[in-house]
Each structure stands twice: as C-alpha cells, then as structure tokens.
Amino acid sequence: MDQTPEALTGKARFDHFVVPEIHVMFRVARSITGPSAEAEDLVQDSLLRAYRSIDNFDGKHARAWLLTIVRNTNINRNRRQRPTLLDDPDALEVEGRAGTSISTEDLYLAGTFDASVQASLAGLAPDALRVVELVDLGGLSYAETAEVLGVPVGTVMSRLHRARRRIREDLRHSGLAPRRFR
Amino acid sequence: MMRLMMSLMMRLSRKAGISCAQVHDLVQSFLDGELEHGPERDRLVAHLDMCRPCGIEAEIYERIKATLAAEPPADGLERLMQFAAAVPELAGLADPPDTVEGAEES
Numbered sequence: 001m002d003q004t005p006e007a008l009t010g011k012a013r014f015d016h017f018v019v020p021e022i023h024v025m026f027r028v029a030r031s032i033t034g035p036s037a038e039a040e041d042l043v044q045d046s047l048l049r050a051y052r053s054i055d056n057f058d059g060k061h062a063r064a065w066l067l068t069i070v071r072n073t074n075i076n077r078n079r080r081q082r083p084t085l086l087d088d089p090d091a092l093e094v095e096g097r098a099g100t101s102i103s104t105e106d107l108y109l110a111g112t113f114d115a116s117v118q119a120s121l122a123g124l125a126p127d128a129l130r131v132v133e134l135v136d137l138g139g140l141s142y143a144e145t146a147e148v149l150g151v152p153v154g155t156v157m158s159r160l161h162r163a164r165r166r167i168r169e170d171l172r173h174s175g176l177a178p179r180r181f182r
Numbered sequence: 183m184m185r186l187m188m189s190l191m192m193r194l195s196r197k198a199g200i201s202c203a204q205v206h207d208l209v210q211s212f213l214d215g216e217l218e219h220g221p222e223r224d225r226l227v228a229h230l231d232m233c234r235p236c237g238i239e240a241e242i243y244e245r246i247k248a249t250l251a252a253e254p255p256a257d258g259l260e261r262l263m264q265f266a267a268a269v270p271e272l273a274g275l276a277d278p279p280d281t282v283e284g285a286e287e288s
Contacts, residue, residue, distance in 0.1 A: 011270045022262050026254040040258050044265050051273045117249045135214065136250035142216050161210045167246055177242050180206075180235075 006059045014054045017062040018047065024063055025070050028137050031121055032074050046073045063138050064148040071133075116174045120167040128163040135160055198228035205229050205236045213243055 005016050025046060029039040046069045050057075057065060121129060134145045135156070142160075146153045171177035200222070208226055211217045217226070230237050265272075 014266075014269065019263070019266050022266060023254060023259055026259055026262060027252070030254055031250070039254075040262060043262050047262075047266055047269050048273050051269045113245065114249050114252070117246055121250075132250065136247055139251070142211075142214070157211065157216075160214075164210060164243060164246055168242055171242070171246075178238065180239060 009055055013057075014051050017057065017059070018050050018054065018066060021063050021066050022047070024138055025066055028067050028070050028133055029074075031118060031133070031137060032071070034118065042070065042074055042077065045077065046070045049073055061144070061148050063140065064134060064144075067133055067138055113171065113176050116171050116176055117167055120170040123170070124163050124166065128159045128166075131156055131159040132163050197233045198225050198231075200225040200229050202229075202233060202236055205233070206239070209236070209240050210243055213240065213247060 003012075005013075008016055022043065025043050026039065029042040029046070033039045033042055046066070049069050049072075050066060053069075121132065124132065130149065131145060134140045134148060135142070140148070142153050142156050145156045149156070168177060168180070172179060205226055208217060208222070209230075212223065212226055217223050230240050
C-alpha cells in the first residue's frame with residue numbers, strides 16, 4: 001500500500017523531501033561560499049543535518065526548510081573555524097562580508113557580471129538576502145516566500161526589489177551596467 | 183541642469199500609455215511572472231518594446247535573475263547525489279553538528 005509523503009519516515013522521507021532539492025541547496029551554497037569545493041562540503045554537512053531532522057520536519061515548504069539548514073550550517077562551520085582564523089590575521093581577509101570565503105574585492109577583480117552579482121549578495125542585509133535566496137535562487141513565488149517568512153507579500157516585494165536595485169547599482173559602479181535614466 | 187531636464191523628461195515620458203517611472207516600479211514583478219495579465223501588463227510590454235532605456239533596464243534585471251538562478255556544475259551535483267545516497271549510513275557515524283541559538287531549522 002502506498003504511503004502519503006507525510007507518513008514517510010527515515011530514508012524514504014529524506015529521498016522524497018530532500019534529494020529533489022539538492023541542486024537548489026548547491027546553488028545557495030555556492031552563493032554563500034563562492035564557486036569552490038567548500039560549497040560541496042557545506043551541502044554535505046547540510047544533508048547530514050537534514051537527515052537527522054527529517055522525522056521532525058512538518059512536510060511544509062521543504063525547499064525553504066533546507067535553505068535555512070544550509071545557512072545555519074554555514075554559520076556553525078564559520079563559528080568552528082573562527083578560533084583558527086583569529087590566530088592568523090591574514091586569514092580573516094578571505095572570510096569576507098557575511099561569512100563568505102571569497103572577498104568582494106577578489107570577485108570585483110574578476111571583472112565579470114556574474115562575479116559582481118555574487119559579490120553584491122554578500123553585502124545585502126540578512127532580511128534582503130533571505131528573500132533573494134528564496135525567490136531568485138530557490139524559485140519560490142512572492143506568496144510562498146511571504147508565507148515562509150511570515151510577512152506580507154508587499155514586504156517580500158519591497159525587500160526583493162530593493163535588493164536587486166542594490167545589485168544593479170553595484171554593477172553600475174563596477175562599470176558592468178549603464179547609469180539608469182530616470 | 184541638462185541632466186536634470188533629461189531626467190524630468192524621462193520620468194514624464196509616456197510610451198504606450200505608461201511612464202518610464204511606472205515601468206521602473208513594475209518591471210521586476212513582471213520579470214518574476216507576478217504581474218497579472220491585463221491592460222497594465224500589456225502597456226508595460228508595449229513600452230519595453232519601444233523605449234530603449236527601459237528595455238535595457240529590463241535586460242539587466244533579467245540577467246541578474248538568470249545569474250542568481252544559474253545551475254551549479256553537473257559534476258559537483260553528481261557527487262552530491264552520490265553522497266546523499268550514503269547519508270543514512272554516514273549520519274549514524276558522524277557527530278551531531280552544533281546548533282545555532284535562535285535559528286531553528288523548521
């Protein structure tokens with residue numbers, strides 16, 4: 001007899017809710033760490049955490065739940081690494097803003113549109129970054145994002161649009177987009 | 183002064199019955215597929231076709247969105263899928279990770 005997804009447990013529940021979202025987890029991990037092997041390590045740690053929590057997951061908004069795990073796992077990884085980093089002043093420079101492993105300066109020096117966009121992400125306020133992750137990286141609608149965050153749709157829109165305008169302005173400052181006529 | 187005049191003209195200019203300033207306010211929702219079908223959306227589409235600055239603006243936001251949504255490399259994804267298949271065994275071996283205070287996962 002087939003089980004409903006909500007009734008699944010253990011590996012079957014993990015396969016149903018988590019495995020189809022690995023590509024999105026990887027995408028968000030790369031936005032946090034930069035395009036490095038560290039992104040794969042972050043997703044691996046996140047998958048282990050997700051598996052351990054899967055039977056307590058309520059079955060709603062799996063993607064948003066998993067993206068939260070990715071971000072929290074990154075915070076814990078940075079916290080664990082911090083004592084080592086504090087011993088080496090030069091190492092602090094590669095942590096970058098918002099715990100990224102590649103500095104914004106490095107990314108700007110790469111001089112590409114994609115690198116500039118990724119660098120801008122690191123400079124966004126946490127609330128704005130969360131909305132960008134859910135909508136642009138996670139593919140959630142405004143309404144889904146509003147439900148996940150417990151805020152009105154208008155708040156999602158304003159945070160998202162303001163964040164993208166910031167990214168767009170950073171592109172202009174990098175010489176990768178023209179001044180906007182207004 | 184000239185820039186101010188041009189700026190004012192751009193804001194007030196109306197093409198296809200909608201101003202550049204209105205397009206600026208709506209274009210991101212349009213690109214996200216969140217603007218309902220109707221006269222306002224039709225006017226915006228027509229405006230983007232005939233107003234070069236607004237068309238460029240839409241292209242920039244489209245490219246930002248495409249960059250953010252870019253698929254990760256297939257080889258890395260394949261390795262992660264293989265890792266996921268082994269997670270039930272690995273989860274029993276590794277120490278539980280630290281938890282972040284005030285940042286529950288569900």
